[in-house]
Amino acid sequence: MTQDDRWQGYPTEVVAWLGALWGKSAKKAGGTKNLLLSHMLDTAAVAELAWDSYLPPVTRWRLDDFAGGPGKGRRLFAWLCGIHDCGKATPAFQHVDAEAAGAVLAAGLTWDKYALKGASWRHDKAGGRLLLRILGDAQWSQEQIAWVWPLVAGHHGSFPTRGQLKPKKEALQGRGEAWPRAQLALVEAFTRALGYEGKTPLAEVEPVRVPSRAVQLQLSGFVVMTDWIASNEQHFKGIDDLSLVAMPGARERAASAWAKLGLRGGWGRLPLPAVEAFQDRFGHGPWLSQELLLDVVHRMAGPGLVIFEAPMGEGKTKAALAAAELLAARCGADGVFVGMPTQATADPMFSQVRGWLERLGTGLESQVALLHGKRMFNKEWRRLLDGAGEWGQDADSCYASVAEDEVDEYGMASPFGDAGSASQRKAPAEWFLGRLRGLLSPFAVGTIDQLLFAATRTKHVMLRMSGLVGKVVVLDEVHAADVYMSQFLLEGLWWLGQAGAPVILLSATLPPDQRRHLVAAYVAGAQSAEGFEAVEIPEPDGYPSVTAVWLGEEGPEHLVESTTSWREDLSVRVEILPEAPGTDAAAAARTAVAPADQAVVALLESRLAGGGCVLIIRNTVPRAQATFEALREVYGADVRLLHGRLHAGHRADRTQEALNLLGPATNGVERPDRLILVATQLAEQSFDVDADLLITDLAPVDLLLQRIGRLHRHDRDGRPALLAEPTVVVTGTALHEDGPPWMLRAGEKIYGRYLMLRTAAVVAEADGGTWQVPGQVPELVSQVYGEGDLVPAGWRPAELKARQEWELRQQQRRQAAAQYLLTRSGEHEAQTLEGLHYGGHGTLAEGQFEALVRDGERSVEVVLVRRDDKGVHAVGGRRLGPGGEVAAGLVDDVLAGTVRLPAGLTLVAEQELGPLAGWRDHPWLRYSRALVLDGQGKAVLGDFRLRYDDLLGLVVEGGPRYR
Incomplete structure (x- = not known):
């Protein structure tokens, strides 16, 4: 090795140490070991490119502020990212590769091999311990050291406590005189290579301000990101000659890798949108409610939380995207995340966001x-x-x-x-x-789970939070989050509030308590407060409405305003079609047409005399299937069925068919004279169909109103005379004069008896009368979710008992969620990331993440295939290999057979089902569970008899009770 001018003045042994300490073995660095200093400089060079081409403007502004002024944040950011692997300069790491270890020993850095044998000491924790000593010796303040060391100690996904930075044997960290000197030399050589000069370069690195904990978490994610990029051996081949290790070379390598990987950021510094921007983006000027949202956002004095409540069809999404553009320009956000309640609703939103960005003309x-x-x-x-x-x-x-x-x-x-x-x-x-x-x-569009995951105490959570902080976060249909999911939503809002990330929440309407909790969580985060204390803001006095809150110089500030809808209220007639007890059992038995379905058939005989399109929403799949069969006997092919136990191919086709036939009049498909669509809750939200008549099982009032949003949804001429008055017929309940109503057990199990009773009360009061929709929506929701007397006197003992059970269940669900939340109780006021993952979860598969943030009975998906005397076939009929092998072009056909099993079959499916033999080496199918049907579409799974019917979907014909 030849010494160059950079190493003049360095003791010979120090140069030898720097030329021997390795960061990547030859096996992981393209055949040549990579010196530790080389990898650290590579990572710093990637960080410089991330600063220039990826980091949100607001992050750069903040880092400049933390570093002491404009232009100083870039170098601090590169240092924070590159220093991450300093803990590899320890015997615990250096001895693990025999070939590389020989050079280290030859350079004079030795260890006791017996002390190291069988002992473990992670280099991320070693790095945290090393920085505590070195930065302390450099006279950094304790508050600055306290937030920096966890970025290093946590760069492999979880943040330890300070007490966990002590190895079982000090020999693992490095004893004697040489190791501390070598560690300091490495850190100082790296620091000088970044341009920090003077006798004490580390003193120049010290930040002048401490970032918030949320911003620390964001920075931690960027440390991981830059490390992962710089660890790619295809782009960063090993360098084992110290004379070739220099920042200019690292920058060349990083630039080449960045270009080949095609990495880039979003908007960068976005200019304020012009006045006519809405017209340009969406082809029409904003309606009153959309204009109100934009006006409120214009008047906000800082980034904050905006809640936009408006009826179905009011254009909430378009307004939110326009508001996101405005917030991004004002707050320095670089992109947008849009979170939807389901995968089915995320898909069309993906297309909508891409279209919006295309009209911006930036190629994004x-x-x-x-x-x-x-x-x-x-x-x-x-x-x-x-x-x-x-x-x-x-x-x-x-x-x-x-x-x-x-x-x-x-x-x-x-x-x-x-x-x-x-x-x-x-x-x-x-x-x-x-x-x-x-x-x-x-930019990203997905399910709301993406945000909920970012609020869990799980490994690598910093990557999720880094992807949210710096974006405008838009969450649609937030009313759909139940009390369990809401704990993760509130936790996520707390962190976004502390990070100053702008958030827009969309909902048809929110119960007042839920609105207050959402606001309180964001404000608590902005104030770094522990409790989510309610913020004193008024309730909206009209509908649609906008509630905005942000942190001003003297505390929380707010705007709460409302307007009128772009269309007049719909006067919806409310009717109850009573059912008799025992309906559940009759539907499940499927031995005859249930009385409830006979009543629906009889109702439609009169209502459809002049034709029309009817939407029937049932609360369970078996009930929807039974209703479909009963109606099919009478109306034949005019009846359609849509639910979650259709395989993916059927579900996609039927969803699109329903949207084509019952969607907006502009879709070019002729509306049928008569059609009956039987569906489950799939038709409850983000489902743009227009029904002449709605028949629906009883559900909590907010969900019931969501369903009513499909009724006379579009202006349409020529509706049948018998269906000219918008009417909702409520099923699944029966009123009694001397006591509480009878309600379907399945509905009570799904939604809880308390809210169902209170909803039944408002439905009973309206029976034969009308609701004004959307004008009356906030009033109805407030009544059901409020504290006041609502049910008749004869129901009150049942309501009291149901409320007690509901409150107990709510508390249990809150407690169940609390153990997984990113922040443990009592620790929201912590100043650093130290110990964030203590007691948290490490490795979880994606399905386990879903179970973590959604409180429900766990269920699994299977892929249906058919086996007969001719071999194995995909559900569409195409032939597979003898072991299920999939030829090129057939993967679509196979995965089209994906279907979710009822929750009651989860355990037996996990025990008995796995991939077919021919799938075990396939990248897409090797983790799939195959459910093999015989030639008649039947299968046995444990004690259950299953059948897949091309009309009904998956039918459970026998076995223990299931839902």
Whole structure:
């Protein structure tokens, strides 16, 4: 090794140490070991590019502020990222590769091999311990040291406590005189290479201000991101000659890797949108409610939380996207995340966001990631994955069911290799599509679970939070979050509030308590407060409404305003079609037409005399199937069925057919003279169909009103005379004169008896009369979710008991969620990330994440295939290999057979089902559970007899009780 001018003045032994300490073994660095200093400089160089081309403007502003002024944040950011692996300069790490260890020993850094034998000491924790000593010796203040060391100690996914920074044996960290000197020399050499000069370069690095804990978490995610990029051996080959290790060379390597990976950020510094922007984006000027939202956002004095409540069809999404553009320009956000309640609602939103960005004219429509576990079924998404073969280079979906510990430590495992021609991709760079990284994409659309995951105390949560902080976060239909999910939503809002991230929440309407809790969580985060104390803001006095809150110089400030809808209220007639007790059992037995379905048949005989289109919503799949069968006997092919136990192919086709037949008049498909669509809750939200008559099972009032939103949804001429008056017929209940109503047990199990009783009271009061929709929506929701007397006197004992049970259940669900929340109780006021993961969860597969943030009976998906005397077939009939082997072009056909089993079959499915033999080496199918049907479409699973019917979907014909 030849010493160059950089090492003049360094003791010979120090130069030898720096030339021997290794960061990547030859096996993980392209055949040549990579010196530790080289990897640290590579990471710092990647961080510089991230600063220039990726970091949100608001993050750069903040880092400049923390570093002491404009222009200083870039170098501090590079230092924070590059210093991450300093803990590898310890015997615990240096001895693990025999070949590389020989050079270290030869340079004079020795260890007791017997002391190291069988002992473990992670280099991330070692780095935290090392910085505590070195930064303390450099006279850094304790408050600055306290927030910096966890970034190093947590860069492999979890943050230890300070007490965990002590190895079992001091020999693991490095004893004697040489090791501390070598560690200091490494840190100082790295620091000087970044341009910090003087006798004490480390003193120059010290920040002048401490960032909030939320911003620390964001920075931690960027440390992980830059480390993962710089650890890619395809782009960063090993360098084992110290004379070749220098920052200019690292910058060349980083620039090449960045370009080949196709990495980029979002808007950058977005200019304020022009007055006519809404017209340009959406083809029409804003309606009153949309204009109100934009006006309130214009008047906000800082980033904050905005809640936009408006009826179905009011254009909430368009208004939110326009408001997001305005907030991004004002607050320095670089992109947008839109969270939807379900995968089905996320898919059309993905198209809508891409269209909006295309109309902005920046080419950013290619930078939108679709984030949910079934995105491989979205044809638009797959079409955008350029040049990646049959399924695209979509590593995230590939690993959708793989535990985190099955992916390599840098999150780079992918069966597809590099992205190829990144410049021609019409989707975000492949790197962003790997597991855990989706939210780091410049723009993202997915389920609300993405935000909920970011509020869990799980490994690598910093990557999720880094992808949210710096974006405008838009969450649609937040009323759909139950009390369990709401705990994660509130926790997420707390962190976003502390980070100063703008958030827009959309809902048809919110119960007053839920609105107050959402506001309180965000404000508590903005104030770094422990309790989510209610913020004193008025309730909206009209509908649609906008509630905005932000942190001003003297505390929380707010705007609460309302307007009128762009269309007049719909006067909806409310009727009850009573049912008799025992309906549940009759529907489940399926031995005859249940009395409830006979009543529906009789009702429709009179109502459909002049034709018309009817939507029937049942609360359970078996009930929907039974109703469909009864109506099919009378109306034949005029009846359609849509529910969650259809396989993916049938469900997609039937959903699209329903939207075509019953959607807006402008879709070009002729509306049928008569059609009856029987559906479950799939038709409850973000389902743009227009029914002449609605028949629905009783559900809590907010959900009932959501269903009513499908009734006379569009202005349409020529409705049948008998259905000219919008009417909702409520089923699943029967009123009694001397006591509480009878209600379906299944409905009570799903929604709880308390809210169902109070909803039944408002329905009973309106029976034969009308509701004014949407004008009366807030009043009805407030009545049901409020504290006042609502039910008749004869119901009150039952209501009191139901309320006590409901409150107990709510408390139990809050407590169940609390153990998984990102912040433990009593720790919201903590100043650093130290110990954030103490007692948390490490490795979870994607399905386990879903179970973590959604409180319900766990269920599994299976892939249906058929086996007969001719072999194995996909559900569509195409032939597979003898062991289920899938030829090129057939994966679509196989995965179209995906269906979710009833929750009662989960355990037996997990015990008995796995992939077919021919799937075990397939990247998409090797984690799928196959349910093999015989030639008649039947199968036995444990004690259950199953049948897949092309009309009914999956039918459970026998076995223990299930739902």
